[in-house]
Amino acid sequence: MKTKLATLWLDGCSGCHMSFLDMDERLIELAQRIEVVSSPYVDFKYPDYFPDGIDVAIVEGSVSSEEDLHKIKLLRAKTKFLISLGDCAITGNVSGMRNLIEIPDMMDFVYNETADVNKGVMPTKVVPPLLKKVIPINQAVHVDLFIPGCPPPADAIYYALSELLNGNTPDMSKVTRFGK
């Protein structure tokens, strides 16, 4: 049976998901052993956002909004092995830089000071309520493996996945680091 993989994109720039795609032809090899059941890459809709019985989940981005928090908790409950992918997921990184500013000041900066259209109009829908502080995923739920990097190199992602598929525990500090 194929390993059921989910990926989730929280508060990140999608660079980590791009880096996953940078595994290039190795994706074909992985596809023999992995089935992607939920991800920004594919178009599945589930009543409870994620399907049940996920073997491995890879999460990019930090937990910054109530929506992020809701999703990561849902995903964790349905996942055996959860991976934090990239510095935003692991440390807050660039997404977390807003922790140095109060939310009203940041909102004013984005929707007023630097806005070109609808200057000063605060969003009332689509933009989810923000958490007071951006937190790394491991401050919200248990994380089983960390792949640092901004974005983590495709080689590091491939190494992690192939080790896991072979039943081994990857030693990530050998292949990547914060800021890689």
Added chain:
Amino acid sequence: MIEKPRIRVKTFKIDGIDVTGRADQTVLDVAIENGIDIPRLCYMEGLKSIGACRLCLVEIEGQRGLISACTARISEGMSVLTKTDRLLKYRRQILELLFSERNHQCAVCVSNGHCELQNMAISVGLTHVDIAYLNPKLNIDASHRRFLNDPNRCILCNRCVRVCDEIEGAHTWDLLGRGVDTRVVTDLDEHWGISESCTGCGKCVHVCPTGALSEKGVSVAEMAKRRNFLPYLKSNRGIS
């Protein structure tokens, strides 16, 4: 005729390996000479060791407390352990505290790829921090014509303070405050750019292990530090 000083030699063990050192050497000096790697951050060859970062903690068999290898004098017959489970755990925790106390975004840091804090994280296998980040609000001092002080990246290793005092003789830097609120400041907590004591030599910038002190005009990952001057100056001063 100049009388040769008598050198006293001591023999002891590090991780079960027999080593010898001069009586005035530290455990870390002898470990380095013997190719035994002890993680360290505040230590710098050519500057006085002050035991600030605690990363180089080691165990001495028969002693309960841990001691910093960079300040511990060697003694005959001692047995030093550098890689026990307890030490590995503490080293990780020390690094986690350093990362969580300030704001480190390696991806956009001038020192990315050249940073001793990053390197230490790699060497102890640290790929995440369990301790909650403090996210302190700290202002960058960009008042100096050529240099930048970004306290978000500072680990309070005190190298800048020491090099400016011991080598340059200006003593522009000092520490202000206590504990987690400690900051390195120039002169009497004035802007670096108006400092009357700073000669602009740049030594502090180049001994700084992180991206806290940098040259202006360098971009992300471009701030590689040059440190060859230290052992050279040290030998010129006749200090061993």
